[in-house]
Amino acid sequence: MKWFHKEKAPSTLFYNTDLHAHVLPGIDDGSQNPESSIALLKALQSWGIKQIFATPHVIADTYENTKESIDAAYNILEERMLQEGIEIKIRYSAEYRMDEHFRDLLKEGESAFIPLPGQRLLVENSFMQAPIDLDEILFQLMLKGFQPVLAHPERYRYYHAHKEIYRHLHNNGCHFQVNLLSLAGYYGKEIKEIAWWLCKNEMIEFLGSDLHNLDQAQAIGEWLATKEYHKAAEMLATIQNDQLATY
Secondary structure, eight states, rough: OOOGGGOOOOOOOOEEEEEEEESSSEEEESSSEEEEEEEEHHHHHHHHHEEEEOOOEEEETTTTOHHHHHHHHHHHHHHHHHHHTOOEEEEEOOOOOOOOOHHHHHOOOGGOOOGGGEEEEEOOOSSOOOOHHHHHHHHHHTTTTTTEEEEGGGGGGTTTOOHHHHHHHOOOOOOOEEEEOOOOEEEEEHHHHHHHHHHTTTOOOOOEEOOOHHHHHEEEEHHHHHHHHHHHHHHHTTOGGGGGGGO
């Protein structure tokens, strides 16, 4: 496969820590089996990633993952990594949809969540509409000591004509994690434009692969060889990904 072909070394990322990837087998819409997980890890490793935070979805009535289900999938993958000699370091957190289930977790308190280092919590909106009480949810997270990190804000099309919402959320302390695939144009022109707008306006704290499958891995691998990627690397040199590193 192109992104880790032995005869042609792939271009590498300018950071070493990926905080958003769906590589745990069989618990959401990402990797469905250990073999696929290993292939995704090899792709990430070929790009220079040294540590991954696996972030399976937690969504009401769809992917109601718990610490137990995530840990079980992690243990399966860890065993396979040992068998395959994969040296990349992997830990897990989750990507939390801000829905009714999430509100219940908020009521349970801090122990209900699996945060990233620094008490950062990766959260996402529905792709249909934002929570009506989004400001209140983010405020409650901060009160409980979490730093909310909004996953792929550029993909929420209902914000595209209302860029002031991005500024509002960011100015009120919400950090943004933009997808590499968005900057590359994988999801379409409009999402790419917003991703680059966020980049130019210095509203990106983190980049993420948001890897689900090998098609996405190939798209990222090809983009890393472009001038556009190197432009993004220059503009985003101060992102905080490697502040999460534990290696």
